[in-house]
Amino acid sequence: MKFQVCGGLDAPDWILAEISTLSKISSVQIKVLAVQIIQRILDGNFDYDNLWKLTTDSSIGISDAKACVAALHFFLSNAARFDVDDGILSRELQQLGLPKEHSDYLCRPYEENKSALQTKFLHETLQVPSLKIAGWETQSGEPGSIILHMNEVEKGASNGHDILLSLTYEKFHLLLKELKIARSLMEDVS
Structure with a gap:
């Protein structure tokens, strides 16, 4: 039961x-x-x-x-x-x-x-710090990639430390698609 x-x-x-x-x-x-x-x-x-x-x-x-x-x-x-x-x-x-x-x-x-x-x-719930995308750029070359420049935003702080994320075009599009799905699910809940 x-x-x-x-x-x-x-x-x-x-x-x-x-x-x-x-x-x-x-x-x-x-x-x-x-x-x-x-x-x-x-x-x-x-x-x-x-x-x-x-x-x-x-x-x-x-x-x-x-x-x-x-x-x-x-x-x-x-x-x-x-x-x-x-x-x-x-x-x-x-x-x-x-x-x-x-x-x-x-x-x-x-x-x-x-x-x-x-x-x-x-x-007491686990809270992940917010990330703010500060910018992005594309790199040309053999396997073209996208580099995201992100900044971790801490509570009460004006800025945190920088994070660089390098993705292939395919992985970037997959990430973007999954983030859009997650956002729509969160909007449905609220």
Whole structure:
């Protein structure tokens, strides 16, 4: 079965194995852990005392508590990355075997912090510096080629370092065709 929280794929086997461990702890503890995990994602702080307290308050050991944290982190971060609605997240967690009360308690802090999580993940996304074509020239000779003079534009900088790219006519036309296709696909998305 495909799940939106898993990016439209099947749930990983380790997640399926941890559902029973998550079911052993109370729904209030699920909510406390979810809040701690969201805080960890947003600002890097995690209260390990709550994790140790969880192991003493319930019948699970420290390794099971760590597994619960990993599973909850998986659900919260993937739900934000794949823009999963809290109602869909709750339903999918129940389909995976998590009790309804547990999934509802997990979805409350997720719903409150969804936009902050998405903003955080957006800022952590790999970003490639922009390239600006400063000019081009053709070279005559045996295998004619085109030389592109590009300038890497850094954020906040007026100019970056120069890049020279030498292409044959065929490769240049192929590159131009593929760039036009990529631009049309990007325009369709936005």
